[in-house]
Amino acid sequence: MxxxxxxxxxxxxxxxxxxxxxxxxxxxxxxxxxxxxxxxxxxxxxxxxxxxxxxxxxxxxxxxxxxxxxxxxxxxxxxxxxxxxxxxxxxxxxxxxxxxxxxxxxxxxxxxxxxxxxxxxxxxxxxxxxxxxxxxxxxxxxAHLIPETCIELIPNETYILEAGFERLNGVDFRKGCYVGQEVTARMKHKTELKKGLVPVAVQGTAPPGTPVMAGEKEAGVLYTQSGGRGIAWLRFDRAGGEMQAGDAVLRRVS
Missing domain, CATH: 3.30.70.1400 (Aminomethyltransferase beta-barrel domains)
Known part of the structure; x- marks a missing residue:
């Protein structure tokens, strides 16, 4: 069972x-x-x-x-x-x-x-x-950068490619039309993703949904954390060094 x-x-x-x-x-x-x-x-x-x-x-x-x-x-x-x-x-x-x-x-x-x-x-x-x-x-x-409904995946806000749906086997680019297909296909084939969910190392803790700051600029949002790691949605151009999320310090990791 x-x-x-x-x-x-x-x-x-x-x-x-x-x-x-x-x-x-x-x-x-x-x-x-x-x-x-x-x-x-x-x-x-x-x-x-x-x-x-x-x-x-x-x-x-x-x-x-x-x-x-x-x-x-x-x-x-x-x-x-x-x-x-x-x-x-x-x-x-x-x-x-x-x-x-x-x-x-x-x-x-x-x-x-x-x-x-x-x-x-x-x-x-x-x-x-x-x-x-x-x-x-x-x-x-x-550990495996898997988003959760209503935490990292936010209705009427999240774009699924930014949330890693291709890596998670959640979208098929060879099937026919479906609701939202045109925008999703355009993001896949005609643009380069500039933001999305990434793994981060976290020192300290912060409530899920805490804004991430890179200096004076907002870089994204910190979500689920466990064992000194976390899932964050970040703007890639602002995620190159040490960042702050409330009382937590974080850095993007591979």
């Missing part, structure tokens, strides 16, 4: 158009759902992040594993796009489990690797709730 994925909600889409419906909306390829998880996002038409989620297909339903705080708005937006598609959208009765152990006999049936990074282990959608959370998931995220 795995740990319960606290703070998460499972939505489901059923009906004959379920894959085609989602394919036209989200950043990744839905044809890859056979026996795997796919990481994807829903964007605004202007290319800004609205929600990120893990998607799979199980027993004739597309399952969407999303942060609990974003689930109601995501459900509303998906329903808005429904139009004449043969789909039903609602909450799933299944529970979300996750874990790190590699032994197949200790994982629930149907457990699938997290596509964002091998260090995130596996996830499973089961009729039984998982055990109490015991893993320091923030430490794993900080």
């Amino acid at each position: 795995g740990e319960a994925a606290t703070g998460r909600k499972l939505l489901q889409i059923t009906g004959t158009d379920r894959l085609k419906f989602l394919q036209n909306l989200v950043t990744n390829e839905m044809a890859r759902l056979d026996d795997r998880l796919v990481y994807a996002a829903l964007l605004t038409p202007q290319g800004k992040y609205l929600a990120d989620f893990l998607v799979t297909e199980q027993d004739g339903a597309v399952l969407i594993d999303v942060a609990q705080g974003l689930a109601p708005d995501l459900l509303r937006r998906l329903s808005m796009y429904k139009l004449r598609a043969d789909v039903e959208i609602g909450e799933s009765p299944l529970h979300i489990q996750r874990g790190l152990d590699d032994a197949s006999d200790s994982r629930p049936a149907g457990a699938l690797p997290d596509p964002r990074h091998p260090a995130l282990g596996w996830r499973a959608y089961t009729t039984q709730p998982g055990s109490a959370e015991a893993t320091d998931w923030d430490a794993i995220r900080v």
